[in-house]
Amino acid sequence: MPTPVLYCRDALNPRRVDEHFALEAGEVRALGGAVGLIDHDALLQGDAQLAVAHVPAGLGNVWYRGWMIPSDRYAALAEALRRRGAELIVTPEQYRTAHELPGWHATFAGITPASVWRPTTPGEMPTSDDLAALAEPLLPGAGIVKDYVKSRKHDWEQACFIPDLADTVQLTRVVQRFVELQEEFLTGGIVLRAFETFSRLESVAAEVRVWWLDGEPRLLTPHPDGPFGRGLVPDLDHVAPAVRRLACRFVTTDMALRSDGAWRVVEVGDGQVSDLHQSSSQGELAALLVGP
Ligand SMILES: Nc1ncnc2c1ncn2[C@@H]1O[C@H](COP(=O)(O)OP(=O)(O)O)[C@@H](O)[C@H]1O
Ligand SMILES: [Mg+2]
Structure with a gap:
């Protein structure tokens, strides 16, 4: 049996796949796979039941393909789908991992840049003392800041790259700018990584x-x-x-x-x-x- 795939629906055209994923969904259909639609906006706004209201009942094991979902909302999606007879192949624990x-x-220690992190809530400003202590294991050298999921690589100078992690003033300025620009989208907490030259x-x-x-x-x-x-x-x-x-x-x-x-x-x-x-x-x- 071809495995069905759930895609995000198009906000303006709710019976269609979001155009970013439309070609891929077309290929799934061409291979005989069923395509279901979920409402990503409703899911992120907290209504998982509404998000899956148009998923056909009894699909069995399914993949999701679409926009990123915060880990707690992914768990809500899994639960809402289960009530419709569909099981996400990737469990909420595996998704978060x-x-x-x-x-x-x-799991990737030694083959990925050394990293440290601390949980924060969006808008919570870490102090320079917190950040100096956090950065300590990565010294000496340059670093980058991101959250548990995304960086602000397009704001490289002001909110991503830290030329010298030992310079607490600079470290604090870049990280605080990152927190500010991430607004309510800051996910999980703050991550500092040792910079490597690629x-x-x-x-x-x-x-x-x-x-x-x-x-x-x-x-x-x-x-x-x-x-x-x-x-x-x-x-x-x-x-x-x-x-x-x-x-x-x-x-x-x-x-x-x-x-x-x-x-x-x-x-x-x-x-x-x-x-x-x-x-x-x-x-x-x-x-x-x-x-x-
Ligand atoms: N430790 C690092 N050393 C050097 N460059 C890095 C490091 N981490 C990230 N980068 C650069 O920043 C970019 C964004 O980082 P990444 O962790 O992939 O965040 P995002 O989730 O925003 O893509 C990477 O594509 C890479 O070019
Ligand atoms: Mg990346």
């Missing part, structure tokens, strides 16, 4: 996104934010054991080539909410999900 840095970091193509980091299904690297795509990256084939021998230890069925790893030639895991993600570069084959991804 792959989606949030504290969930996956220890090779760049046309000033954009040359990252490759690897899509793993059941511990096997099944698809390599350029990073969604980069212009290319194709032709770069990362060495994955050191990564596969970590992905298998994570024990999540469908994950992505974003790989970057460090200046010393080592392929590093910059970020792990749940494959269901990882963006696919527009030049990539939606058909290949759909085939992975729908199954043989």
Whole structure:
């Protein structure tokens, strides 16, 4: 039986798949997979039951593919779907593990930049004392700040890159700006990571996104934010054991080539909410999900 896939519906055209995912959903249908629609807005506003109101009853095991979902809302989605006879293949615990840095970091220790974190609520300003203590294990060197899920890489100078983690004034300025700009979207808490020098193509980091299904690297795509990256084939021998230890069925790893030639895991993600570069084959991804 082809595995059904749930996509986010289009806000303006509720019977259609959100246009960002429409091509991929079309490929799922072409492979014989059922496509269900969920209302992502309703889910994030707290109404999981309304979010799944148009999912056909009794779908059985399903994948989700769409916009990111906060981990607690994913758990609510799983529960609401269960009441309609559908079971998310990725459990809420597995989703949180792959989606949030504290969930996956220890499993990837040694092949991803060293990191520290502390939980915060949106808008809560960490003090310079808190931040100096937090940064201590990463000294000396530069760093970056992000939350459990996202950075503000497009505000690199003011809210992402920290040239010297030992400079508490600078550290505090960048982190506080990050907290301010994230507003209510700050997820989980503050993460500081040791900065590593990655090779760049046309000033954009040359990252490759690897899509793993059941511990096997099944698809390599350029990073969604980069212009290319194709032709770069990362060495994955050191990564596969970590992905298998994570024990999540469908994950992505974003790989970057460090200046010393080592392929590093910059970020792990749940494959269901990882963006696919527009030049990539939606058909290949759909085939992975729908199954043989
Ligand atoms: N530890 C690091 N050292 C050097 N560059 C980094 C580091 N962490 C992130 N970056 C750069 O910042 C970008 C965004 O970081 P990432 O963790 O992928 O956050 P996001 O979830 O916003 O994509 C990465 O694509 C990479 O170019
Ligand atoms: Mg990233």
